Amino acid sequence: MVPAGSHTLAGISCSITEGETTPPAPYTEGTLITDMASIAKYVKDPEIREILKRKDDGKKGEHGGIGTTATRSSIIEGLKTRGYLEERKGKVRATDKAKAFYALLPPEIRGADVTARWWLIQQDIADGKADVNALQDSVIEVFNHHRETAYVGASIAGTGKTVVGKCPRCGKDVIKTGSIYACSSIKNEKQEDGTWKEVAGCGFKLFGFCTKKFTEKQAASLLDGKAVSLRGCKSKAGKTFDCTVVLQKDGSVEPIFTPRKPTKKGRR
Template sequence: MRPVSESSVSEGRTKPPKPFTEATLLAAMEHASRYVEDKDLKAALDDDESHSGGIGTPATRADVIEKLVHAGYMERKGKQLHSTEAGRTLVDVVSPRLRDVSLTADMERSLGDVEHGGAHADAVYEEFRGYARAIPADAAANVKAERVGQSGGKTESYGRCPRCGGNVVKRGKTWTCSTNRNEKQADGTWKRTDGCGYRIFPTIAGKTLTDAQVRKVLGGQAVLVKGFTSKSGKKFDARLVADKERGVAFDFGK
């Protein structure tokens, strides 16, 4: 090991990125793939054979900016574009997935699959519909979480809904998709009026699930749970996996 004969520390200051102008923001929208690391998703965004490439089209990009300004989410300061407080709040409450340009890339790839016969149009439509339906529900859940957090409580997401892509939250003792809305009927029963309907009941085959187990299941893991009780009264162990139709399902694979 060589001895260090001399060292020095220099003080510097990092500079924040320059604010967008309309020209640089339009360029960033057109070349959005520079913000994506995955090679396949980059290619899907850059593909200008099936679409114009990037986010939006040459005919719609400028209009998107105008709509953001008109809605109060962005403002002009000279030639520069700046987010407003309302715009920054919107960014804070929407799903991180929606803020990620890779979502657009993923959607473009799905559309390309439909065009080339690799996916069914109805399935892709339902996938996109699930994304759209989750947007206001996720935002509302995040706003509620912020308000509850300020009062000392908390509302958190346990993972993504395997049915529609929304957040799964806990209401009472049940884990349910944040898109679900229920109304009390005249006979005292509750009826779902909106949402995808996905939920995980707290007790499966006599075994009460924990938050940690549900979080792992929704994260894509097969979680070993011991002590289930069969209908005949026998104890058994099994792995639980997420199931978009039943909430969770047993996996007896080795």
């Protein structure tokens, strides 16, 4: 045992080697397919990593992967066809569209976690512990959970988006996103805590008026500076009314109330 007190260690020498880290080598289709068979090594959560590895127990060349040997090439082909991967000089790279899409995806869907979770459900079905519809239900649940909020205001270049008009604030295209309309200058990024943050853009969104959502035609008219009549609007007090609205230059929707038709002119 070393006695208490101060001691000096001799014989240790340190040196600093300066250099720059090199980015990982780009994939070829071959190395990408190989890596897809062992993506567990990129999974941080130890539990998920173990599940992924367990999934491939006893399978040759498989160490916690996504897809199967039969499907990986066609997955890559599909990603190329849709413009998410491109091959140049034998190297496979993610496109800007792929990177933008990745940034928009909820973290839950981005990683391999759902693959692991869904595999567990498949095991439960095989063991008779879960209903045959359990997997389908889980898939629908995961996507439904994100449907309303995930892509509001998001736009990815090169995808089929519906342009309804020009933004009153910045002049860029206003596109239909779900049941609302938003300026294409807006960029949202999903944060690690699962919330969305608007990271760029003018912020213009056209939601509707008094619980009424606008149709594409109404949105286009408003953006064109025209007045739009709405029927069956509901006030906060629950009263139903009809009105006409216009879009202000700042992007807000304002009602125009036409004066009531005079009833019987009273004369004194």
